[in-house]
Amino acid sequence: MxxxxxxxxxxxxxxxxxxxERPDVGKLSVRNVGKIYDPEGxxxxxxEDCDVxxxxxxxxxxxxxxxxxxxxxxxxxxxxDTITSGEIMLDGVPLASPQLAPRPGPDRVVVFQHGAxxxxxxxxxxxTYGPMVQGKLSADExxxxxxxxxxxxxxLDRVADTYPPQLSSGMxxxxxxxxxxxxxxxxxxxxxxxRAMDTVSKTTMHRHLLxxxxxxxxxxxxxxxxxxxxxxxxxxVMIMTSRPGTMKKSLDxxxxxxxxxxxxxxxxxxxxxxxxxxxxxEEAKKAFVRGEREQA
Amino acid sequence: MKDLLTSKRFWLMWAGYAxxxxxxxxxxxxxxxxxxxxxxxPIEVITEWVNPDPFYGISIFTAPYYTHILYSVAxxxxxxxxxVALGVPLGILMGWSTRFNEYASGLFGLLRPIPPLAWVPVxxxxxxxxxxxxxFVTFLVAFFATTMNTFVGVRSIDKDYFRxxxxxxxxxxxxxxxxxxxxxxxxxxxxLQIAMGAAWFSLAAGxxxxxxxxxxxxxxxxxxxxxxxxxxxxxxTLGLAGYISSALIRVVGKRLMQWREQALxxxx
Numbered sequence: 001m002x003x004x005x006x007x008x009x010x011x012x013x014x015x016x017x018x019x020x021e022r023p024d025v026g027k028l029s030v031r032n033v034g035k036i037y038d039p040e041g042x043x044x045x046x047x048e049d050c051d052v053x054x055x056x057x058x059x060x061x062x063x064x065x066x067x068x069x070x071x072x073x074x075x076x077x078x079x080x081d082t083i084t085s086g087e088i089m090l091d092g093v094p095l096a097s098p099q100l101a102p103r104p105g106p107d108r109v110v111v112f113q114h115g116a117x118x119x120x121x122x123x124x125x126x127x128t129y130g131p132m133v134q135g136k137l138s139a140d141e142x143x144x145x146x147x148x149x150x151x152x153x154x155x156l157d158r159v160a161d162t163y164p165p166q167l168s169s170g171m172x173x174x175x176x177x178x179x180x181x182x183x184x185x186x187x188x189x190x191x192x193x194x195r196a197m198d199t200v201s202k203t204t205m206h207r208h209l210l211x212x213x214x215x216x217x218x219x220x221x222x223x224x225x226x227x228x229x230x231x232x233x234x235x236x237v238m239i240m241t242s243r244p245g246t247m248k249k250s251l252d253x254x255x256x257x258x259x260x261x262x263x264x265x266x267x268x269x270x271x272x273x274x275x276x277x278x279x280x281x282e283e284a285k286k287a288f289v290r291g292e293r294e295q296a
Numbered sequence: 297m298k299d300l301l302t303s304k305r306f307w308l309m310w311a312g313y314a315x316x317x318x319x320x321x322x323x324x325x326x327x328x329x330x331x332x333x334x335x336x337x338p339i340e341v342i343t344e345w346v347n348p349d350p351f352y353g354i355s356i357f358t359a360p361y362y363t364h365i366l367y368s369v370a371x372x373x374x375x376x377x378x379x380v381a382l383g384v385p386l387g388i389l390m391g392w393s394t395r396f397n398e399y400a401s402g403l404f405g406l407l408r409p410i411p412p413l414a415w416v417p418v419x420x421x422x423x424x425x426x427x428x429x430x431x432f433v434t435f436l437v438a439f440f441a442t443t444m445n446t447f448v449g450v451r452s453i454d455k456d457y458f459r460x461x462x463x464x465x466x467x468x469x470x471x472x473x474x475x476x477x478x479x480x481x482x483x484x485x486x487x488l489q490i491a492m493g494a495a496w497f498s499l500a501a502g503x504x505x506x507x508x509x510x511x512x513x514x515x516x517x518x519x520x521x522x523x524x525x526x527x528x529x530x531x532x533t534l535g536l537a538g539y540i541s542s543a544l545i546r547v548v549g550k551r552l553m554q555w556r557e558q559a560l561x562x563x564x
Contacts, residue, residue, distance in 0.1 A: 080459055106465040116460035120478035120555045129474070130464035163555040183464065 019214055019257050022057035025091050026186040026219030028077070029053055033086035033096075035072050046072040048244035050086070054236075056186075059213060059220045061234035063227060063276075065284060069245020070223045074191050077221065079104035090186060106130055109180035110189045114196075115172050117164040123150070123175050124160040130183040142182075149178050152215060154208055170201045174208055181212065187219045194229070206232060207261065214258050227280065231255075231272050232264060239276075241283045242291075248283045251276050336525040341532075344525040352523035354514065354530075365533060367509040371427075372495050372541070375434035379491055383442030384484060388476060390443070391450025404443070412437045412498035416505050426506040434499040438491035445487020449480030482556060485549035489542050496538040511537070 030052040037044040047069040054060050064070055075081040077088055079095065079102045087097040096102060104110075109130075117126050127150060128142035137145065150156035153174055164172050173193050180188055194202050210233065213220065224230055230237045231253055238250045253272060255263055263269050317338050324337040336344075344350050348357045355361060390397045412433050419429035453475065461475045503512025511534045518526035550557055 078459075078463065080462075104459065104462040106463065109463045110459065112456045112460065114454075114456065116454070116456035118457060118460075118474070118478070120481070120553070121474075122555075133467070133470045133474070134465040165555070179464070 020217040022055075023186075023217055023219070024056065026056040027054065027091050028187060028219060028221070029089040030073070030077070031086050031089070033073070033076060033083050033088060035069070035076065035081075036084045039084060045244040047076075047083075048246050050240075050246050052238060052247060054219055054221070056091075056219055057217050058236060059222065059234045061222045061224055061230035061237045062240055063225055063230050063237055063280065064240030064245075065225065065242055065287075068240045068242040070240055071191065072245065073240075074110070074189055074221070074223055076102070077187070078108055078110045078189055106134060106183040107186045108189060109183055109185040109187075110191060111173070111176050111180055111193050113192045115164075115169070115176060117172055117176050117179065119163060119165050122161050122163055123156070123167070126164065126175065127160075127179045127182055130179065134183075146178070146182060149181060149216075150175070153178050153212055168201075169197065170205055173205060177209065177212060181216050181218070185218060187221060190220060190222045192223050192225070194226075195224075202226075202229070203261065209233065210259050227276050228264075228273055231269060231276060232259060237276055239280055239283055241287045249279050251279065334524070336528055341525045341528045345529050345532075352518070352521075352526045354518075354523075354526045361529075361533075364509055364511050364514045364530075365537070367507070368499060368503065368511040368534075369537065371431050371434060371503075371510065372492075372499050372537070375431050375499070376438050376492060376495050376541075378431075378435050379438035379442050379495070380488065383439045383487075383491070384446050387443040387446025387484075387487075388450055388472075388480065390447045391480070392472075392476065397447075404440070408440045408444070412494075413501050413505075416502060420506060426508070430499065430502040430507050430510075433502040434495050437494040437498045441491040441494050442484075442487045445490065446480060446484050449483025449487070450476055452483065453479035481549075481553055485545065485553070488545050488549075492541050492545055493538060496534060496541070500534055 030050055033047060033050040034045070035047040037046055050069075050073060052060070052062075052073075062070055062073070072081070076083045076096050082098070082102050083096050084098055088095045090107065094100060095108075117123075118129070121129065124143065124146055127146040128137075128139070131137040131142045131145070132139065147157045147160065150160060156171065156175060156178065159167060159171065159175075164175065167175065176193075177188070177190075194205050197205065206229065222230070222233060227237075232255075234253055235257075236250055236252050238247050240246065241248045251272070255266075255268060255272070320338050323332045324335050327333075344352065345355055346357075347355045350358060353360065354364075386400070390400050415433050415436055416429065419432045420426065423429045423432060457475050457479060458471065461471050466474065499510070500512035500515065503510035504516040507513045511530050515527050515530035515534070518524070518530060
């Protein structure tokens, strides 16, 4: 417990307020990226000719059916896996190419689908882990920064000394996002982080995520297959299709920021969601036809 | 303490002991089978065990009793500590490096099924003196259990923890310290408990064959000298020693893994 820090009510600090400035770093370019698994043998094409341009500080959602290569693309950006063609640049510096060994780093922190907080470390130890192992902050500095950020994210400073398995999955996910933000990453990669949650928890998580984005603006790549979530959160929704996995279309979300829950019922939101779902459906149909043709 | 007295588990445990004693008493006194009648009953054993002037020379009031215990405990502890010191690092190395695992796992697969007693002659030839041979045999089983469980422990750590650690800028040694060791700890401690049990098991066997002191020796020697209550005293002491050592490992494990205690408490 930390009585020194004000306990904030998540309701009071709503998503309304001033947006943080666009950051200087975090411009991501994915150019003609392709990934073939087992090129000598079965040669499974997971991703082909994939292009994505993301401006620094943008919130981009990538939607698409399971098995379309979303995770492959994410792993390539994060530095977990190689690519077989094309290149990925971050602020003009090559991150990944067929010649470059993949290397993860604190400039591109991933929040994992099933959560990857270390269960053997307390919330505070988890959150201070990054800057401490990198030697960027002393234990005291890291603790002060962590308590501040945790407090801002809906009063998480109250659970600083708890072990993650004791927290609800929503709280765990928020702590994991704070752990990522502690590294001042250029990009935050969110891999279907709210997938297993019920609608109510999801809505709460959206509000928290938008608030974190408002306070601490970073480039965000958000992978999901929930279209409503994509429209509500992102500036731009990119649609990936399977066979082979590639970016087919993108949709700019013109809803103003900061976003608030009441926008979910607005005419504009409904319009965008319909448009997105029509595009996804159309692309899925095309991919299905291509698949049938392959089988024939 | 009050919880303990009202808990069902506590009373069931004692009911189990009482039932066992009754069956023991019954089988030696009431069953018309000659083989059972030769065995000492519980009353005979307990009166000998707590006798200041024991009939067969071994009770809690005699020095030789403690000499036997001391020898066995010293051997088991030495073997166990050696097994931990070598088995845990080896298991971690096997779990960490695929290449090293390929070297080691084949050999392990062949050596592990060899029963500890089969090692005794080789151990005596190797070490020339029985003391080291008994410790070696005891060490071997504990070592295999520790290594295999540590290996499984490292392998069972979720890949995402490694990825998360790399994302957060960890060096390989930091991954070892902050992910591999704490992540494998639950399995390591399961392994240590199995190792301790196995150590007592093969220690007693080794002592029967190649020792001058120790509880295993006591059991076998009393058999040769037809001192039946002393056999049971030796057996019961082995049981107690094994139980206490396992309990000690559990206590240490609980202290090192508070995060797990908390999590399990939540579920229960």
